[in-house]
Every structure is written in structure tokens, then in C-alpha cells.
Amino acid sequence: MYTLESHGPAVIFACGERRLRVQFVTSAIVRVTVTEGRPFKPHTSLIVETPPPAVACTLEEQPEAFVLRTAALRVHVARATGALSYFDAADRLLVREPERGGKWLTPRDVIRNVYRKDAAIAAGQSIDGARANVEECDRVFDRHAFEAKLEFVFSPDEALFGFGSHEEGYGNLRGKARELYQQNMKAVVPYFVSTRNYGVLLDAYSLMTFHDDAFGSYVWAEVVDELDYYVITGDSFDAVTRGCHLLTGPTPMLPKWAFGYTQSKERYVNAREMLDVVREYRRRRIPLDVIVLDWKSWPNGNGWGQKSFDPVRFPDPPAFTAALHDLGARLMVSIWPIMTGDCPNQRELLERDLMLGNQATYNAFSPEARACYWEQANRGLFAQGIDAWWCDCTEPFEADWSGAVKPEPHHRLAINTGQARRYLDEGCLSAYSLLHSKGIYEGQRRATAAKRVINLTRSSYAGQHRYGTITWSGDICATWETLRRSIPEGLNFCVTGEPYWSVDIGGFFINHDPKLWFWRGDYADGCRGLTEMTALEPDPKDTGCQDRGYWELYTRWLQYGAFLPIFRSHGTDAAREIWRFGEAGTPFYDTIAEYIRLRYELLPYIYSAAAQVTLASATLMRPLALDFPADPRTHAVTDQFRFGPSLMVCPVTQPMYFGPNSTPIEGAAKSRSVYLPAGTTWCDFWTGAAHKGGRTIEAAAPLETIPVFVPAGTILPLSPEPQQYTDEKPDAPYEIRIYAGANGTFDLYEDAGDSYAYEQGAYSLIRLTWKQRSRRLTIGARQGTFPTQVTTREYRVVLLADGQRTTKTVTYTGAALTVAFQT
Incomplete structure (x- = not known):
């Protein structure tokens, strides 16, 4: 009692x-x-x-x-x-x-x-x-x-x-x-x-x-x-x-460029290769904001995990990062919590008694160890001009990554937690990444307020979002089943208050290695495995996977990725740059290019939605069931989701054109079923066609189309003028697209795109309001200011209604104005 x-x-x-x-x-x-x-x-x-x-x-x-x-x-x-x-x-x-x-x-x-x-x-x-x-x-x-x-x-x-x-x-x-x-x-x-x-x-x-x-x-x-x-x-x-x-704790703003396109692979070998890739994107006029240096930035023969550049492959790091910045690109570099081979970073941490029991993994639970680790990363990398962190292997005692047969779930649990408890307190087995992320965030915040922290990390925990983190789903395989499973898993992650999540677009492992249970992709043609540890130059034979079945899977995965919080291509076995999937004028290349460009067109919407993550604890990636809890049919939907407040994304998760080994598929329907939640009218993002909610429809989904729907009354701010990176044209016109049928509002957010000045109020909000009955859009007075603010911008207001597209152009200077359409 x-x-x-x-x-x-x-x-x-x-x-x-x-x-x-x-x-x-x-x-x-x-x-x-x-x-x-x-x-x-x-x-x-x-x-x-x-x-x-x-x-x-x-x-x-x-x-x-x-x-x-x-x-x-x-x-x-x-x-x-x-x-x-x-x-x-x-x-x-x-x-x-x-x-x-x-x-x-x-x-x-x-x-x-x-x-x-x-x-x-x-x-x-x-x-x-x-x-x-x-x-x-x-x-x-x-x-x-x-x-x-x-x-x-x-x-x-x-x-x-x-x-x-x-x-x-x-x-x-x-x-x-x-x-x-x-x-x-x-x-x-x-x-x-x-x-x-x-x-x-x-x-x-x-x-x-x-x-x-x-x-x-x-x-x-x-x-x-x-x-x-x-x-x-x-x-x-x-x-x-x-x-x-x-x-x-609140979620800090990521830099605006983090919401652009990130190109990565396992792995770029030297500075020249990375600069050549960025220059090729610029030559092709395909947008790109971030290029990623995966493991092995450190010197050859100098152990694992040293946080500095190899002087042979990266002879002048400040000049290298400056050249990337001149091209409008940023550099993300992989760092690890484990250091071996008696490298200088390992020796320093050992001498200061800041390692865990294996004498190789630093003790992220110690404030002194976190500070030392940060100073190493700062000296060797951040002070050289890098822009973002990739904190890999942040569950440092994972131990089941071997063997031909995947261990049973209970056995995997025992293997991994058994290894972790050798060196970590049993009560803190899952918190390593949380503390590791804290050290990186607090270290960079002490170093500068001019660059926002961005940390791509493989592990997570409650509260980690307050340290500028993005979590990705790990080293997954290139199969349609993996793509299908990724959609609900990303949703289950993002609803936990950890808002930024990503995947390796195309899967990390493309090929199938029968000796390893986790290397189980479906496509072999053109795959080369891991990059050689001691490579000084890129492999000239690495021209991409040639299997058209993989090209189709990659294209559909990239369409899905264009509507994720972070849009990032990465993996081993074969390079992932756009020219590995054909050339301009061919269907896979053109579709990939279209969706990378679409991501940049959506940036005013995406960045404003990301601001609401920080200002109001909104969630970018949302299960239908949590937005439509009164509609029980949404509870079982696993292959659709909301991206921000307006877009309902319906990825294609079945092949329609090719199977493995470039085998053509005959007679596959070029459509997919879509459930439209009850309680609203849904408009086709591409055409504006309206559909009543509470029913399932068949949506067209040829290679170039991923079905996307928006609720009637949606106000969607876009940036239709082509850009090669997020801040190339800061004063570019906006398209304010209205899907008629209901009232709607949207808060358009702008700031400098980087730095923490927004924490002191250096940003602006513009309330957009659509009234269906009067068919009027009110663009509210700008609230707030910041030093690099664009004070005058052209707004192209586009109304999609009754199968018609009507455009009116106005010049916005910060004062409220109204755009009226014929009733």
C-alpha cells in the first residue's frame, strides 16, 4: 500500500x-x-x-x-x-x-x-x-x-x-x-x-x-x-x-549549405581528385555544396585516426580548402574516436591518461579528454579550413562486423554489448556518441561563432540534437528491400526529437561478397570493393557500377533523398558522381540532375522549415499517423511521409525498368498506389490536380517522377533560378506557389546562412497568408533584420487552381503587400 x-x-x-x-x-x-x-x-x-x-x-x-x-x-x-x-x-x-x-x-x-x-x-x-x-x-x-x-x-x-x-x-x-x-x-x-x-x-x-x-x-x-x-x-x-x-535542449540551426547536395564516396584519395570532382560539377552546372573526405585523411603508415592531413596527398591543406571555398563548396572530413599505430594523437591522449581501457579509444565521458580530442581536431583540421565533421564509428565497440552468416539478433546483442561493457560503464553503454558530440560542439563553439557546427555521426542518443548532429543509418546495402525499410526507420528516428537524419543514397555496399554477411548488395558490374589503404592516386578503373538495375535503384533512392533532411550520396564499391550514371540527354543522368536541381529550388521552403525546428521544435520528417492521428488508415503506412509542413512524399520502392545484371523488366506498371489521408484535399505537387482525401489513388511514377502531394491551401516558397550552390545568388527571385482550395499560412525565414548571430535575433520572418474566399495572398511586413539581408526581392506569385496556372509578379521591399487574384 x-x-x-x-x-x-x-x-x-x-x-x-x-x-x-x-x-x-x-x-x-x-x-x-x-x-x-x-x-x-x-x-x-x-x-x-x-x-x-x-x-x-x-x-x-x-x-x-x-x-x-x-x-x-x-x-x-x-x-x-x-x-x-x-x-x-x-x-x-x-x-x-x-x-x-x-x-x-x-x-x-x-x-x-x-x-x-x-x-x-x-x-x-x-x-x-x-x-x-x-x-x-x-x-x-x-x-x-x-x-x-x-x-x-x-x-x-x-x-x-x-x-x-x-x-x-x-x-x-x-x-x-x-x-x-x-x-x-x-x-x-x-x-x-x-x-x-x-x-x-x-x-x-x-x-x-x-x-x-x-x-x-x-x-x-x-x-x-x-x-x-x-x-x-x-x-x-x-x-x-x-x-x-x-x-x-533546443536544436541549433545548421548552416544553410548543409541543406544542399553532399557528394561523398569511399573514398576520395587526394586533394586534386576532390577539386576535380567539384570543378566537374561546376562545368556541368549541377548544384553541389559539400564534398566529403572519408577515412584516411591522415598520413600513410602513421596509424589509424590521426586528425591531420597526409602531407603527400594533401600537401597544402589551407590552399586546398580555400580552393574549394572559391568554388562555392565546403569540406567535411571523417574523424574517429579510435587511434592506433602510435600516431601522435594517440600518444598525447595516452600520456595524459585520457584513453579507455583498450588504450586506443579516447574517453569521451571525461571533460578533459573531450577538450584534448577537440584541440587535436582543431589543430590538424579545423584550423586548416575544413567546414564540417563526420564523426564515424561513434559506437566504437561494435563487434559483429565479420563472418559470412549474420548472427541471430540475440547473439548480435550479446556480441556488441559484451564488447562495449569491457571498456564502458554498463549503465552508460549507449551514451558514448552523446558525449563525443558534446565535445566537438562545445570545442567549435569556443573556437568561433562564425561557423555553425555540423557533425554527421553514425550513432545517436536523446539530447544529441543540441550539438549540431546529423545521424545516418549506417553501412546499408544496395537493395530495393533496404530502400523500403529506410523510409519508416528514418521516421522512427526523427520523431524522437532528433530532427536531422540521412542515408547513404544508393546503399553503402553495392556488390555481394559471400564471405561477409553485411556486404549483400545486388549489383556487381563495375564494382571495385574498398579503396586501397595506401593509395596515393584515385583508381582510374573506378568508373562506377555499370549495372542498369543499380542505376534505376540509385535514381529512385536519390529522388527519395531529395526530400530528406540531409541530401547525401555515399558508399563503397563504385563512385557515385552523376556522370557515373550516363550523360546529359540520357534518362538516368537527366533524372538525377532534375532532382538535385529540385532540391535547390526547394531551399527557401526547406530552410524555413529547418528554422521552425530551432524556433518551435518542429519535425522535418513526419509519419502520416502523427499528423493525421484521427485517420486510423495512416497507422500502417510505411512508404509515405511528410517532409516539412507541406509536402507528402511517396517514394518508388519497386523496380520498373531493370533487374540485376541490367536485365530488362517487361510490363511493369509505371505507377504506385498512394493513400491520401482523410480530412483535407490533396493537390498533385507537379500538376496541381486536386484529390479528395480518405482514399487510395494510383499515382503516375515513371522514372522521372516521384509522387508528391500537398494539402490544399499550401503556400510553397521556391527559388526557381538555377544555382550551383546555396549562396551563389542570394538575391535570386522567389516563386511563391499557392495550391488553392483552402486557407493557408507559411513563415518564410531568412538569415545570413551561417554563424550563430541568429541566436541574438539576427534573422527575419515574413508571414505569407492565403485567403481562399477572397483569393488574396498577403505578404506580411518583414519582422527582424540581419546585416546581409536582401532588402528587395522579386516575388513571382503562382496560383494553381481549377487546372489553371496564374502568375503575378511583385517587388517586395519589406512592407506588407497584397496580391489579389480574380474570384
């Missing part, structure tokens, strides 16, 4: 040695903490760094329960078992725990390994980079802790999303299970959100699992010092995400 122990800023209940604390962070967010046999811990969270102060609630004692109430939320605590039930302001049940209680703590001891500095190190190399192991260690007691289990009773009609991106291709997580640990193709976030407008954030960092299956509905954590979690409520998905960010 639970009794009331105290009622202050937090309400504490007691049952024997167990203590249950319920504390309202806001009127719509409640924190629940459970401990047993010990006092509650002082707040030392890695996820919620500075929790807001508690707000008051009323407490009512009823015969069967305690009722805690705020203006937005009501929480029942069962006297008999401590089971909690959550209701919104309208007294609608959101979620509850089972009557038996639902919160379980099992005592356990945490043991840690202690390594001698002179222990023998077994260094090796895998497909996924360098590895180092130390076998001999002493195992010592560290602390008493708990296993924890938190059970739920979900409503039959709700859908659940979250917990990061994985491999299975799950959309709605009802009836599913997730193993929550970090691995090459698993990026974990301990948070889920419901179509009933609530989310649950677990403040824990150990191995975890989620189940909503025959074993029950629960989250289990292997090691916690206490069970600590937040239930976040709101009147919409966006409101719930705002609550999540209130706890975990």
Missing part, C-alpha cells in the same frame, strides 16, 4: 523501502522517479542537463487513488500498487500502467574492468575500421544498481513511433519489439511518441529493450541507479516534441 510521504515541489509516496516521486516539470510534463532502499539521487542526467523547476499541482486523496492535477494533466496513483494513469485536460485517458504496478526494480551490482597501462594490446583492422582490445584486466565492484522494467497498457487504437533507426523497417511499433543498443545500423534514442499525443522519455543509458508483443508492453533497462522517466503531453505531435526539447 502506498502512502503519502511528502507534498512539496514533488509529491513522494512510500511503500515499504520503495519511494515513488511524481514531479510536474510543466503543467503538461510529469517526471516519475522510483527508487528502493536508498534516497533519490541528485540530478546528474546526461540527457536532461538542466531540468526546468517544478510547478505546483493539486493533490486529492480518493479511497483508491491519489489524484494529482494541473491545468493540462491529471495523474492517478493507485494506492494499492502505485500504478499510474495519465489523463489530459479533457479527462481522456492517454496511457496507463497495469493494475499490478508496472514499475519494477531488481537489485544488481555493477562491476567494472580495470586495465594496467602496460597491458598487451591486440590491434586489428576490420571492414569498419581499426580495432584494439586488451584481454587482461581486474574486475572490481563499482556500485549497487538496479535492473528496471516499466510496463504500459496501450489503447487498441493508438500507434507508437520512436526509439531511433534500426534495420527491420518497422513503422508503427505496435506489436513489435526493439533491442536498444548502439551498432553500425542501429542509432538508439530512448523515447517514443503516440498518436494519442503523448511521449515517454527514459532517462537511462544502458542496454534496453522495448516490447509490445506476446511478452508484454514494456521498456526494460539493464542498469539504472533509479528508474527515471518523463511523460510529455500536448495537443499535437509538435507540442509533444516541444516538451521533449524543453527537457533535452
Whole structure:
């Protein structure tokens, strides 16, 4: 039986040695903490760094329960078992725990390994980079802790999303299970959100699992010092995400160029090759903003992971980066948390006792180690003019990347977490990337406010978004099945409050190597495998995969990628530049070129939507179910999504023209079915044709077309004038496209495109408002200013209505004006 122990800023209940604390962070967010046999811990969270102060609630004692109430939320605590039930302001049940209680703590001891500095190190190399192991260690007691289990009773009609991106291709997580640990193709976030407008954030960092299956509905954590979690409520998905960010921190703006096209491969060998690639894009007038230097920037024969340029292949780094900048391109460079071969960076960290037990992976949990690692990266790379980080292998003890047969899921869990727990605290197995990202972000912020941090990283955790991170889905294979699975996995990642996600367009592995379970692409012709470790010059035989089946898959993948938060092509086996897929005037080349250019046309929309991520905790990549929770047919849709507030994207995930080995496909329909959610009229992005919602249609999808739909009333700002990079023509005209049929608004955001001056208010917003009845667009007065602001711009207002396209051109100078169309 639970009794009331105290009622202050937090309400504490007691049952024997167990203590249950319920504390309202806001009127719509409640924190629940459970401990047993010990006092509650002082707040030392890695996820919620500075929790807001508690707000008051009323407490009512009823015969069967305690009722805690705020203006937005009501929480029942069962006297008999401590089971909690959550209701919104309208007294609608959101979620509850089972009557038996639902919160379980099992005592356990945490043991840690202690390594001698002179222990023998077994260094090796895998497909996924360098590895180092130390076998001999002493195992010592560290602390008493708990296993924890938190059970739920979900409503039959709700859908659940979250917990990061994985491999299975799950959309709605009802009836599913997730193993929550970090691995090459698993990026974990301990948070889920419901179509009933609530989310649950677990403040824990150990191995975890989620189940909503025959074993029950629960989250289990292997090691916690206490069970600590937040239930976040709101009147919409966006409101719930705002609550999540209130706890975990705001998302900083990425630089505008990050939303352009990124060209990468495994790997560019030297400075000349990279400059030649950028120059070729410029010659062909295909837009490009970022080129990426994958692993092995460091000197040949100097170990793995040194954060500096090879003086042979990159003899003058400042001149190299300046030449890229002169071409309007930025440079992203891969860095690793592991350093081997007695390279200078490794020696420095060892001498300062800042390595983990394997003597090769730096201790990202140490502030001193993070500062040292940053100074190395700054000296060797950032001070040389690079623009962005690729923090690869940020789950540094991944250990299942070998063998011909893919290990069973439970075996993979044991392999990977077993290796990680050799060197990391069992209670922090999943938090390495979070702290690694913190060090990079805080280091660069100390160094300059002129460049925004951008960090492409393979792993993630709750709160990592506050460090300027983008997560990608790992080293995936070039198959249509992988493309299909990527869509719902990206959605499950982005709903966790971690807004920036990407994939290797075309898959990382193109070919099929029967000796390796993960190298299982479907296409061989023209593939060359990994770049030689000691290469000084690019391989002249690397002219791209020649399989037309792969060309089709790549083209469809790139169409999908054009509507992702980050638009990036990367992989091994074969080069991915546009000229590897034909030449101008051929269908694959022309389609790829069209969608790269479309990305740049959409930049005013994309950058404004990204600003709302920072200003209002919006989400760029959105499951239909969370935007249309009242339409149950959206719950099962896994191959469509919203990109920002307006675009519904419907990727093509089946071949229509070629199979593997360039085998022609005969008779395939050049269309795909599309579900149009109920409650609105949908307009074809390409034609403006209107369709009633609440039904499935067959949408045309020949090679050059990915079906895209927008709700009636959409206002879509575009930049139709061709540009080779994002800031080539800052004063280019805008097209303001209106899809008629309903009222609509859009906030057009502008700033300098880089630097953190926006944090001091150096940006502007222009409210665009469409009134359907009067057929008038109001362009509101510009709010805000910044030094490089374009004060006068041509707006071409295009109305798509009744099968007609009507254009009116105005000059906008910052004062409000109205554009009227004939009624």
C-alpha cells in the first residue's frame, strides 16, 4: 500500500523501502522517479542537463487513488500498487500502467574492468575500421544498481513511433519489439511518441529493450541507479516534441549549405581528385555544396585516426580548402574516436591518461579528454579550413562486423554489448556518441561563432540534437528491400526529437561478397570493393557500377533523398558522381540532375522549415499517423511521409525498368498506389490536380517522377533560378506557389546562412497568408533584420487552381503587400 510521504515541489509516496516521486516539470510534463532502499539521487542526467523547476499541482486523496492535477494533466496513483494513469485536460485517458504496478526494480551490482597501462594490446583492422582490445584486466565492484522494467497498457487504437533507426523497417511499433543498443545500423534514442499525443522519455543509458508483443508492453533497462522517466503531453505531435526539447535542449540551426547536395564516396584519395570532382560539377552546372573526405585523411603508415592531413596527398591543406571555398563548396572530413599505430594523437591522449581501457579509444565521458580530442581536431583540421565533421564509428565497440552468416539478433546483442561493457560503464553503454558530440560542439563553439557546427555521426542518443548532429543509418546495402525499410526507420528516428537524419543514397555496399554477411548488395558490374589503404592516386578503373538495375535503384533512392533532411550520396564499391550514371540527354543522368536541381529550388521552403525546428521544435520528417492521428488508415503506412509542413512524399520502392545484371523488366506498371489521408484535399505537387482525401489513388511514377502531394491551401516558397550552390545568388527571385482550395499560412525565414548571430535575433520572418474566399495572398511586413539581408526581392506569385496556372509578379521591399487574384 502506498502512502503519502511528502507534498512539496514533488509529491513522494512510500511503500515499504520503495519511494515513488511524481514531479510536474510543466503543467503538461510529469517526471516519475522510483527508487528502493536508498534516497533519490541528485540530478546528474546526461540527457536532461538542466531540468526546468517544478510547478505546483493539486493533490486529492480518493479511497483508491491519489489524484494529482494541473491545468493540462491529471495523474492517478493507485494506492494499492502505485500504478499510474495519465489523463489530459479533457479527462481522456492517454496511457496507463497495469493494475499490478508496472514499475519494477531488481537489485544488481555493477562491476567494472580495470586495465594496467602496460597491458598487451591486440590491434586489428576490420571492414569498419581499426580495432584494439586488451584481454587482461581486474574486475572490481563499482556500485549497487538496479535492473528496471516499466510496463504500459496501450489503447487498441493508438500507434507508437520512436526509439531511433534500426534495420527491420518497422513503422508503427505496435506489436513489435526493439533491442536498444548502439551498432553500425542501429542509432538508439530512448523515447517514443503516440498518436494519442503523448511521449515517454527514459532517462537511462544502458542496454534496453522495448516490447509490445506476446511478452508484454514494456521498456526494460539493464542498469539504472533509479528508474527515471518523463511523460510529455500536448495537443499535437509538435507540442509533444516541444516538451521533449524543453527537457533535452533546443536544436541549433545548421548552416544553410548543409541543406544542399553532399557528394561523398569511399573514398576520395587526394586533394586534386576532390577539386576535380567539384570543378566537374561546376562545368556541368549541377548544384553541389559539400564534398566529403572519408577515412584516411591522415598520413600513410602513421596509424589509424590521426586528425591531420597526409602531407603527400594533401600537401597544402589551407590552399586546398580555400580552393574549394572559391568554388562555392565546403569540406567535411571523417574523424574517429579510435587511434592506433602510435600516431601522435594517440600518444598525447595516452600520456595524459585520457584513453579507455583498450588504450586506443579516447574517453569521451571525461571533460578533459573531450577538450584534448577537440584541440587535436582543431589543430590538424579545423584550423586548416575544413567546414564540417563526420564523426564515424561513434559506437566504437561494435563487434559483429565479420563472418559470412549474420548472427541471430540475440547473439548480435550479446556480441556488441559484451564488447562495449569491457571498456564502458554498463549503465552508460549507449551514451558514448552523446558525449563525443558534446565535445566537438562545445570545442567549435569556443573556437568561433562564425561557423555553425555540423557533425554527421553514425550513432545517436536523446539530447544529441543540441550539438549540431546529423545521424545516418549506417553501412546499408544496395537493395530495393533496404530502400523500403529506410523510409519508416528514418521516421522512427526523427520523431524522437532528433530532427536531422540521412542515408547513404544508393546503399553503402553495392556488390555481394559471400564471405561477409553485411556486404549483400545486388549489383556487381563495375564494382571495385574498398579503396586501397595506401593509395596515393584515385583508381582510374573506378568508373562506377555499370549495372542498369543499380542505376534505376540509385535514381529512385536519390529522388527519395531529395526530400530528406540531409541530401547525401555515399558508399563503397563504385563512385557515385552523376556522370557515373550516363550523360546529359540520357534518362538516368537527366533524372538525377532534375532532382538535385529540385532540391535547390526547394531551399527557401526547406530552410524555413529547418528554422521552425530551432524556433518551435518542429519535425522535418513526419509519419502520416502523427499528423493525421484521427485517420486510423495512416497507422500502417510505411512508404509515405511528410517532409516539412507541406509536402507528402511517396517514394518508388519497386523496380520498373531493370533487374540485376541490367536485365530488362517487361510490363511493369509505371505507377504506385498512394493513400491520401482523410480530412483535407490533396493537390498533385507537379500538376496541381486536386484529390479528395480518405482514399487510395494510383499515382503516375515513371522514372522521372516521384509522387508528391500537398494539402490544399499550401503556400510553397521556391527559388526557381538555377544555382550551383546555396549562396551563389542570394538575391535570386522567389516563386511563391499557392495550391488553392483552402486557407493557408507559411513563415518564410531568412538569415545570413551561417554563424550563430541568429541566436541574438539576427534573422527575419515574413508571414505569407492565403485567403481562399477572397483569393488574396498577403505578404506580411518583414519582422527582424540581419546585416546581409536582401532588402528587395522579386516575388513571382503562382496560383494553381481549377487546372489553371496564374502568375503575378511583385517587388517586395519589406512592407506588407497584397496580391489579389480574380474570384
